Amino acid sequence: MVQDDFYKFRGADKYVLDDELAEIVNVSMALEMPLLLKGEPGTGKTMLAYAIAESLGMPLIILNVKSSMKLVDALYQYDTLTRLNDSRFSDSIRDVSNIEEYIKMGKIGQAFVSDTRTVLLIDEIDKADTDFQDDMLDVLDQMEFDIMEIDKTISAKNRPVIIITSNAKKDLSDPFLGRCNFHHIAFPEEDTMRKIIGVHFPDLGREIMDACIKTFYGLRKLEGIEKKPATRELINWIRALKADPDFKLSLLEQGNVPYLGVLYKKSPDMKVANEAIARNRE
């Protein structure tokens, strides 16, 4: 929620970059191919795009895919209502007879008309239907699209660096996959997680880090959980612990887990976790 945004704006200095991933980003840029990233929620897929943009010094444009979205929404919008309004109350600075003044670029459009090369993040592509996905890659292959209303072709001034993310366990269509490079971001190992936590909480003591990591990875091993806690939950949980004046390290060491609700969002998961914790304490 609010806290997430807070972290997102920090950019690359807050991002722990995996070497493999950096190589894949580089080769995708060299081959001018979109990079499709999969991985369970909270593995930093979205963060990566911020990091790339920051480290390459390019502006970042984000298209958040929604299930109801049509491709044209991502290309441009024709603002008919404003035009209608202007035609009625002719006190506007726009020229009503010029449709072009009422065309606004969508996210892909913005990336195409930008004077500098941009990073274009297409976030959560799995939410859209297959037609959207395939049509979108056509546009990204050709690097141009038509605005029907004014009979004009928009060609990309610079080919954006394209990052696409998907949460889906299921694979995308073969034609789609054929046109992307692919990487799956695995859930971080304990070592990497320490680094990630380190950048978010530079002043976190060694002992509390150890205890939190141990508790967290213990909880991730529980069976029968629908949504395992991920990096985002761990960060929020540590933040909650740090903010609590009554929190003591010994609590964790005794097998207690305060603020369990920060780690588990679903009540059946809470129940399973609570039972396991109680058993563990006995």
Add this chain to the structure above:
Amino acid sequence: MFVSFFYNLRDRGIPVTPTSFLRLQRALRMGAIRSLNNFYVVARAVLVKSERYFDIYDQVFAYHFEGVELPDFEDIELSEMAKLLLDEWLKNPEGVAAALGVNEEDLKKLTPEELEQYFLDRIKDQTEAHHGGNKWIGTGGTSPVGHSGVHPGGMRVGGVSQNKSATKVALDRRYRDYSQEGPLTQSQMGEALKKLRRMVPAGPLDMVNVDKTIYQTMKNAGEIEIVFDRRLSDRLKIVLLIDNGGWSMDPYIPLVQTLFDYTRNQFKDLKTYFFHNTIYDRVWADAARYRNSELITDFIKRDPETRIVIVGDASMAPYELMNEGGSIYFGERSRKSSIENLQFLSQTFRHCVWLNPASRYEWSGTWTIDQIRKVFPMFELTLDGLDGAVSHLMSRN
């Protein structure tokens, strides 16, 4: 070498396309690959499109590159590659042209024989360019990404992982877990069932209808009148019928339970009923099959657009399915045979599927499964099966 690597990946079941293979060679030619470690990572990103195959990739990679030099290319393999490329060209000319970096129109002028020769020459060019001087293996960093001027800069790559050789990394088999198809989880079911929806207008009038607004405004001689519509929301009716009796369903209880929990939370207009083995005159709304029963013939009162989903292993004694009064329960004297009741359902509702938790391989040889499959399309209760079932349920006819 690369070519046999490619074939090996394919033989082991990874769907690697010739186009992606050419793309990999393009990356080599551009100098975007600096070492075997680098090759390990890049080849995977370019060739392998699902983490499910990462483990097989690791095995093939380790087998191929463990302490090897670059041996010679075998011509036979190359010509087979050219044939494959020709196949791919017929399906996807645009993609192949792009991967080779040539104009699609130029290639269209060639006959298939000429094309094959052309592809062969191109593959030889591309592979030989890297062949002579061990250009990429172990030369660590002599041709940094970007020297071809294709893109400015690149991301910084640290030095830590470079210490471990790629074949060692591959031998770690880090992705073993991803290759196993575990039982379906709720979120995976959600994934598969996501498309099971029918959007119809409902709720408050709060969405501007631009076309109607323009029309009304024109009718009003320019006096603006904004027309609102209702938003679309999901109004699909679903009936879920679950076989929850008998030891033969026991192994599948967790799986079916997951499906049940998921659908109950997700679909607003869902009715669940239970039966044992197959459907006679009645189904029960309570899992104990004891209190609330409903006559199958009453289903005729339901909306014919309702989607019917039956879950069961469809395995029983033939007479249970075929005989009048075939129910194994004493009190349940059915008037019709079960198969007739099933046929009644499939004729009343256009969209019915049968989900079978037993693996496809176990289906053949069970007589009742064959009979039921004549009445309902049957799908496995797996990700792929659910996917097929959903497309069937949402198809137009």
